Amino acid sequence: MNSARLLERFLRYVKIETTADELSGTSPSSPGQLNLSKVLYNELLELGVKNATLSPQGVVFATVPPTVAYHTPTIAFFAHVDTSPEYSAHNVNPIVHTNYDGSDIVLPGDPSKVLKVSEQPALKDNIGHSVITTDGTTLLGADDKSGIAAIMTAVEHLLENPEIPRGPIQICFTVDEEIGHGTDAIDMSKFKDTACGYTLDSEGACRIDSETFSADLAIVTVHGVNTHPSVGKGILTNATKILSEFLTLLPPEMSPEQTADRIGFIHPYSITGSVAESSCRIILRDFETTRLTEYAELLEKIGEALMEKHPTCRIEVKTQKQYRNMRDGLVKEPRAIANAIKAVEALDREPIMSVIRGGTDGSLLTELGLPTPNLSSGQHNPHSPLEWTSLEEMELAAKTIVELAKLWSHEE
Ligand SMILES: [Zn+2]
Secondary structure, three states, X not given: OOHHHHHHHHHHHHOOOOEOOOOOOOXXXXXXXXXXXXXXXXXXXXXXXXXXXXXXXXXXXXXXXXOOOOOOOEEEEEEEOOEOOOOOOXXXXXXXXXXXXXXXXXXXXXXXOEEOOOOOHHHHHHOOOOEEEOOOOOOOOXXXXXXXHHHHHHHXXXXXXXXXXXXXXXXXXXXXXXXXXXXXXXXXXXXXXXXXXXXXEEEOOOEEEEEEOEEEEEEEEEEXXXXXXXHOOOOOEOHHHHHHHHHHOOOHHHOHHHOOOOOOEEEEEEEEEOXXXXXXXXXXXXXXXXXXXXXXXXXXXXXXXXXXXXXXXXXXXXXXXXXXXXXXXXXXXXXXXXXHHHHHHHOOOOOEEEEEOOOOXXXXXXXXXXXXXXXXXXXXXXXXXXXXXXXXXXXXXXXXXXXXXXXXXXXX
């Protein structure tokens, strides 16, 4: 594995600003994403992947041809070019701490930002490694440019070493994952004969995420009655106050502030309102999809109780589906996880099986029929100026991809 080229790639990708923009309404949501996609497309052509394509939305797709003469399943690797809108990625200035000594790292662009070993125990696993941080003023974008760099380096390695057995390997770089639109621009017909996919978008090293939350959005709207307050007696029904009352009736033990591990939650995250009408957006999350119905029923019950208490108001609860736990769809292709475990073990490492309290492109892809668990790419502290990665963990991700290529070349 060429680690010098892996590092060069990663440092080049993070300098291209690709922040997703939730409000733009375009696809991709920001022009920078298309700039990185063009770089990746050209780089694939230079590596010799002649069938690479770039869609107007910025999705890069290519198939690395097989080296074995017999039929084997096709597998796919995914990573996303965008970074989170939660923190600036303007002028990312990555700093490589070679032969990291295990001490706290003060970020020079903003010395108030310190990566503390006490808060980042994974730093200890990277002593002697090349740890890469920001200068403290931006996020790093290792989420998910570490995944892209790992996939690119694995492709390069496979092409340079045709003696490594491999079946057809698809690669796909997606846009706007961070704003929930990661699969909108993907042409799923390209994956109709693909056995499974892997997103390279998980934390640290050797992690295999086989479950995500199931997710619905609930919108609670209170319709009140507005009058001039001077003549409000007996007439005015204040939707803003009734919505506030609604929120106080949500059980605190079902909030993200009080839940962890496999326990789901009900989380109001934005409100708008006036006396006549007020509404709140509430996300419902659980590993068990059926629990989402129970959460929605609880919201309806609270609404009914308040309508009884305030007969002149009307309360609506509307829910919409967001994504589903990938576990439900991974059952279809048990080799997806089994081979991921074997690939990590082949590198003499212990696979860490984990669940994500959130969603990935893989949750959406799995639901669309392509079983897609999520693998480590070396990211830490995403969406933050304290984001970091290490060259060795990215290299491990690239090696895992190569091992997966080998393992799947032996499958029927
Ligand atoms: Zn990501």
